[in-house]
Amino acid sequence: xxxxxxxxxxxxxxxxxxxxxxxxxxxxxxxxxxxxxxxxxxxxxxxxxxxxxxxxxxxxxxxxxxxxxxxxxxxxxxxxxxxxxxxxxxxxxxxxxxxxxxxxxxxxxxxxxxxxxxxxxxxxxxxxxxxxxxxxxxxxxxxxxxxxxxxxxxxxxxxxxxxxxxxxxxxxxxxxxxxxxxxxxxxxxxxxxxxxxxxxxxxxxxxxxxxxxxxxxxxxxxxxxxxxxxxxxxxxxxxxxxxxxxxxxxxxxxxxxxxxxxxxxxxxxxxxxxxxxxxxxxxxxxxxxxxxxxxxxxxxxxxxxxxxxxxxxxxxxxxxxxxxxxxxxxxxxxxxxxxxxxxxxxxxxxxxxxxxxxxxxxxxxxxxxxxxxxxxxxxxxxxxxxx
Numbered sequence: 548x549x550x551x552x553x554x555x556x557x558x559x560x561x562x563x564x565x566x567x568x569x570x571x572x573x574x575x576x577x578x579x580x581x582x583x584x585x586x587x588x589x590x591x592x593x594x595x596x597x598x599x600x601x602x603x604x605x606x607x608x609x610x611x612x613x614x615x616x617x618x619x620x621x622x623x624x625x626x627x628x629x630x631x632x633x634x635x636x637x638x639x640x641x642x643x644x645x646x647x648x649x650x651x652x653x654x655x656x657x658x659x660x661x662x663x664x665x666x667x668x669x670x671x672x673x674x675x676x677x678x679x680x681x682x683x684x685x686x687x688x689x690x691x692x693x694x695x696x697x698x699x700x701x702x703x704x705x706x707x708x709x710x711x712x713x714x715x716x717x718x719x720x721x722x723x724x725x726x727x728x729x730x731x732x733x734x735x736x737x738x739x740x741x742x743x744x745x746x747x748x749x750x751x752x753x754x755x756x757x758x759x760x761x762x763x764x765x766x767x768x769x770x771x772x773x774x775x776x777x778x779x780x781x782x783x784x785x786x787x788x789x790x791x792x793x794x795x796x797x798x799x800x801x802x803x804x805x806x807x808x809x810x811x812x813x814x815x816x817x818x819x820x821x822x823x824x825x826x827x828x829x830x831x832x833x834x835x836x837x838x839x840x841x842x843x844x845x846x847x848x849x850x851x852x853x854x855x856x857x858x859x860x861x862x863x864x865x866x867x868x869x870x871x872x873x874x875x876x877x878x879x880x881x882x883x884x885x886x887x888x889x890x891x892x893x894x895x896x897x898x899x900x901x902x903x904x905x906x907x908x909x910x911x912x913x914x915x916x917x918x919x920x921x922x923x924x925x926x927x928x929x930x931x932x933x934x
Contacts, residue, residue, distance in 0.1 A: 552667050552731055553676050555720060556660050557683030562713045563623055563656045564684040566630040566649055568691020568797065569710060570595060571771045573633060575779060575786045576699055581639075585776070585904075589896035592772055594643045595629075597890050598650035607658035607878020614732035616725065618659045620718035625652025627714030634699070634707030654878075661877030665866055666731050673866075674816065678808020678859040685804050685855065688771065689797035692790040700787070746870060752926040753868040753876070759820070759925070760861060760880060761887045762917035766831075767854060768888025769895050769911045771797070774847075777904045782840045792847060799851035808859035816860035816867075817925045823857035824919040831915055835908035857918075867928040 574588045609615060629649030636642035661680070668676045698706035721728065774796065775789035784792075811819045830849045837843040865880035866873050895907045 550667075552663060552728070553679055555724065556664055557680050559619060559623060559656070559660060559717050559721075560680055560683035561687035561690070562717045563626050563653060563660075564687035565691045565694060565713065566626045566687075566710060567595075567653065568688035568771070568794075569630050569695040569707075570633070570646060570649065570691070572692035572695040572775065572790050572793065573699070573704075573707070574772070575775060575789070576704065579786075580704065584896070585773075585899040586893050586896035587639075589772055589892040591642065591646050592768065592892040593890050595646040595650035595653075596768075596888070596892075598647050599654040600887065600890060602651065603654035603658060603878045603881065604875060605878075606655055607875040608872075610658045610662045610874030610878070611872055612874075614729060615659060616663070616721070616728040616732055618655050619663075619728075620714075620721040622652045622655030622657075622659075623714045623717055624711075625649070626656060627711045628652070631708045631711040634704035657881035658874050658878035661862065661866075661881060662874045663728065663731060665873050665877070672812065674808040674811040674859050674863040676808070677862050678805045678811075681808070681859050681862065682801050682805035685797060685801035685858070689794050689801050691794075692775070692797070693794045696787055696790045748871050749868040749926060752928075753865065755921055755924050755926075756861065756864055756868060757879065759918040759921035762914050762921070763854075763857065763861070764888035765891045765914045766827075766888070766911050766918075768892055769907060769914075770850070770854075771888075772892050773895060773899065773904060773907050776899075777908070778840075778843070781904050782843065784840075792844065796847040796851045799848050800855040803852045803855040804858045807856040808863075810856070811860035811863065815927070816864050817922070817927050819860045820857045820864075820925065821922045823853050824915065824922050827853040828912065828915045828919055831908070831912045835905065835912055864925065864928055868926070 570592060574591070577583055577591075578585075578588050606618065610618075626649050629645045629647070629652065632645040632648075633642060636645055661677075664676055664680045665673075694710075695707070698709050702709075771793070775786070775793045778784045778789040778792055779786060807819060807823075826849070830846060830853060834843060834846045834850060837846060862877070862880050865876040869876040895910060898910055899907050
């Protein structure tokens with residue numbers, strides 16, 4: 548029965564994060580329609596995510612204290628509603644307001660949904676279930692650019708109103724299973740999972756993990772925000788082709804997020820994180836220095852693979868370091884995974900405006916050094932569990 552919840556939550560994650568993928572995909576169309584510069588366009592990503600970074604831990608703490616499953620569909624409606632209105636916003640100020648609504652909805656969804664995933668898991672499938680859940684989210688990121696490009700091509704910017712439809716449909720599913728989700732939320736941690744360590748929160752390990760997540764988030768959001776623009780303006784490709792590449796890159800990431808959870812359960816959380824960043828940095832350097840379009844396109848696959856492998860073990864580690872505050876840990880880890888990179892996006896936009904999009908990739912290579920170093924200082928959760 549618990550597998551049913553995992554897959555419903557994974558599909559909900561898809562419906563939530565398709566809006567974030569759509570947000571980065573609409574930027575080239577906004578730049579073309581309203582002649583925004585890179586920094587202004589990227590500030591929309593910042594506006595959406597700075598809200599999430601501020602309030603997502605609050606919803607995480609609320610999830611620890613109170614069983615509130617209704618927050619999940621409410622967050623989905625807000626996340627989709629903001630993007631739905633983005634194409635019909637009459638001014639930049641209103642546009643900022645509606646993407647803030649999206650940020651609030653995303654912040655509401657993740658902690659409660661991640662807490663529910665924890666309730667469905669045990670020591671043998673925790674990272675796997677997080678991987679399934681995360682797969683849904685990253686698949687949503689992947690479909691977002693394709694969906695956004697298709698509806699704008701067919702209906703113009705007003706087509707964004709269609710983005711509310713998936714949220715309404717999944718909310719109906721939650722209405723049907725609401726009583727079961729409420730009962731799931733009332734399961735005690737001991738019944739739900741045996742992944743507790745010694746019951747002591749390891750704040751030192753959690754702070755180190757947060758530093759790693761900040762670096763990874765900047766890289767993740769940097770590529771999501773500027774990868775399509777990079778291929779449009781540096782390699783003279785069309786918006787449709789560039790957004791297709793973005794979706795393919797995120798699609799590869801989605802698949803290996805799912806596999807990363809399975810690998811982490813088998814080989815260890817910290818080991819997978821180390822491998823991920825050891826391989827990621829040289830791939831990023833090669834992409835930043837690529838002069839040939841074909842070679843740059845080929846590099847997108849390993850880029851997506853090695854960036855994705857760390858995602859599920861990072862979330863599992865966060866919950867493992869704070870076994871008594873799973874909701875807070877989920878809110879902070881999911882929040883930082885998305886929000887810090889979004890807040891940093893306008894800085895990357897300024898770099899692009901002043902020096903060119905190629906220097907954005909050089910900057911991201913430098914940022915990658917932080918998570919690479921921090922990966923080797925993370926406490927080993929598996930050893931703590933054996934104590």
